[in-house]
Amino acid sequence: MCGIVGVVSKSPVNQLLYDSLLLLQHRGQDAAGIATANGSSFFMHKGNGMVRDVFRTRNMRDLPGNIGIGQVRYPTAGSASSAEEAQPFYVNAPFGVLLAHNGNLTNSPQLRDEMFRIDRRHINTKSDTEVLLNVLAHELQRASTGYSLDPDALFKAVRGVHRRARGSYAVVSLIAGYGMLGFRDPYGIRPLCIGRNETESGTEWMLASESVALENIGFEFVRDVAPGEAIFVDLDGNLSARQCAEAPTLSPCIFEYVYLARPDSVLDGVPVYDVRLRMGDYLAERIKKELPAGAIDVVMPIPDSSRPAAMQVAAKLGVEYREGFFKNRYVGRTFIMPGQAVRKKSVRQKLNAMGVEFKGRNVLIVDDSIVRGTTSQEIVQMARDAGASKVYFASAAPPVRFPNVYGIDMPTRGELVAHGRTDEEVAAIIGADALIYQRVDDMVQAVRDINPELSRFDASCFNGEYVTGDITADYLDSLERAKQLPNGLELNGAAGTGATEPVQNQLHLQMPVE
Template identity: 80%
Template sequence: MCGIVGVVSQSPVNQLIYDSLLLLQHRGQDAAGIATANGNNFHMHKANGMVRDVFRTRNMRSLPGNVGIGQVRYPTAGSASSEEEAQPFYVNAPFGIILAHNGNLTNWTQLKDEMFRIDRRHINTASDTEVLLNVFAHELQLASSGLQLDAAALWKAVTGVHRRVKGSYAIVSLIAGYGLVAFRDPFGIRPLVLGKLETATGVEWMVASESVAIEGIGFEFVRDVEPGEAIFIDSEGNLHSHQCADKPTLNPCIFELVYLARPDSCLDGVPVYNARLRMGDYLAEKIKRVLPDVPIDVVMPIPDSSRPAAMQVAAKLGVEYREGFFKNRYVGRTFIMPGQAVRKKSVRQKLNAMGIEFKGKNVLIVDDSIVRGTTSHEIVQMARDAGANKVIFASAAPPVKFPNVYGIDMPTRGELVAHGRSDEEVARMIGADHLVYQDVEDLKNAIRDINPNLREFEASCFDGNYITGDVTTDYLDRIETARLAPQSQSDRDAASEAQEGGVTRSQLHLQLSVE
């Protein structure tokens, strides 16, 4: 899970991309990168850290051009400490291409082998983004003839990518001298949206992971990029689009709506905030059914993503809603912290319980989800230390029982507290008196209530259904073994199959000429 953005403007784009990445910072805090095109020259700067730390005035001045892309990086296990890879990636032929990627390729090791044996391309890193870039470059070389590139060749190249690549991917890419290309995998797993701004000098275009990045800088949200669709915006600002997949189906990642996306975004026709309110409605009905005789004095959210659901639970139960946990906003999101020990330590740094709201009360705590259980255990203990009489814990999402291989850091079953355990066993592990999970169908129905056109979802971490069709038990066993003991290079390669492409370097600044 990363955040990506691409802009074609009538004026320099470096500040626009910087501002957009700030709005997408919640999608990745490990690294940031911006690449711009000025004629036939690419300029790029990327480094470890948050956006405000990576880019200084001197860096922004070195990013001229009216076309550009950017990315914020989310660290998946095994990648956060690497200093060999960074996004965006660059390849010099054909034409010169720079690419950034949000997602995870499930067949990237096979593709890496094909790149060497068949396509005669060398992959220098353990990043699936570099593989994806080279697949796109190879298909573009096959599709184009002569020195010129047209839209038909682009569509053919993206069709070739869809044919060869498995997994999830939302792409923004620059082609030197031509413009910006963006496309989404045929299942539409990772989000991608399109926006525009009409100015006195012409139309400016933007693609991004979430609508908040578009609207937050003054652009107008136009629509979601369709699954399998490719968008090409040439250097003059003309937009071209084409469906490049044979049988595209929309299966958006439901965890985006549960946790990953900002509440003020709208993805695939679903306002995130409204979806979380509906999750609270369904969760309240479940609580009524399974805990009819359990007294609840107060409902409290774990800020911030569970707040809408908690408000609805309180309203439906007729119980007071209180904010008992207060957040230190200078600590990152615990779910995307790279190590378990770091997560555990950060919980109490991030949250503080106010004793007056807990003392002597039966408290219902609502969180958006429970993944590893580390955070939940610490929160329950904080409530007890603050004087709570009983602690009831409710999750707006179903039990996370299965690994996610499409770009979210849930790769091994042993790390998932709900895998192989009953609700009662999980309740004991996190220290709660009672535990209530959302039902899978209720979660899906909460989304369908808002957008009835959404019938299917990528919900593998809840239901174990891997929609790309290539994830087997052997595959999961292999990446789990490699993650737990990545000693050899082959193990590291296998472990990286569960990673999202594009790991960071501590400091890297490139100026690439492709004249």
């Protein structure tokens, strides 16, 4: 999971990109980067840390131009501690290409091998984004005739990417002297949408992971990019769009609605907030079947993403809704923090249980999901320490029993508390008196109640069904083996990433434009 944005404007875009990345900060807090184009030159600044830490006034001054892309990074492939793997990535041939990516390639090792043996391209990092960039660059070289590019050649290149790349990818890219290219994988697993702004000087265009990044900047939401579709905006603001996949099938990641996306975003025609309310309705019906009437005195959410579901649960059960946990807003989202030790330590820094709301009461705690169980265990203990008589726990999502290979950091089955365990066993591990999970069918129906046209989802972390059709048990085994470095450290662990000073990487790239 990452956040990406791209803009073709009639005025300088550096501040607009910065503000957009702030609105997408929830999608990645490990690293941030912005690249702009001004004439024949690219300008880029990126580093480890959150947006406000990576960019200073002097950095913003060094990002001129009316076209640019940006990314906030959440590491799922490569090394989280390496500033070199912050995005965007750059390759100088052909033409000069910059690229930022949200998602995860499932055939990255195969593509790396092809890059070396067939395409004669060198991959310098462990990031699958650099692999994807080189695949695109190679396909651009094959599709172009002579020294120029046109939309037909660009879309032909994207078709080549779709034929070779597997997994999830939403992409924004700059091509020196030509414009901005964006595209979405044939399954539309990761989100990407289009925004427009009419000015006296002409039309401005924006691509972003979520609609909130468009609308809060002042752009009008136009539509979502279709699965397999490519969008090209030239330097004059002319937009072209074409379907580039042979058999596109919209199968968005349902975990976006559960947790990843902001509640004020709309993804594939579905308001995220409305989905979370509906999940609360279905969860309440499940709770009625699992717990006796009168067992619950009060319903409490874990702020912020579970609030809508918890409100609906309380309303449907006819039980008081209270805010018993106070959130420290200056601590990041624990789920996307790399490394189990960092996540566990940050739970009590992030939340504080107010004893006046817990003492002597039977409390139902509602969370959006339970992944590793560490956070849930800490929360249950906090409620007991605050004086709760009984602590029930409800998850607005079903049990996470399988790894997600499409851009969420759940790479090993052993890390998932629900894998191979019953609900009762998980309840015992987290210390709850009872545990109630949402059902997969109800979760899916909560989305389809709002947009019935959505018939298929990637719900692989819940049901083990991988929509790309290329994930096997051997593949998952290889992921788990690769998770550990020879010295036993986590590949994605990034120990100290959040505690160290950002590593700045200022680049000024200049190339001729034919």
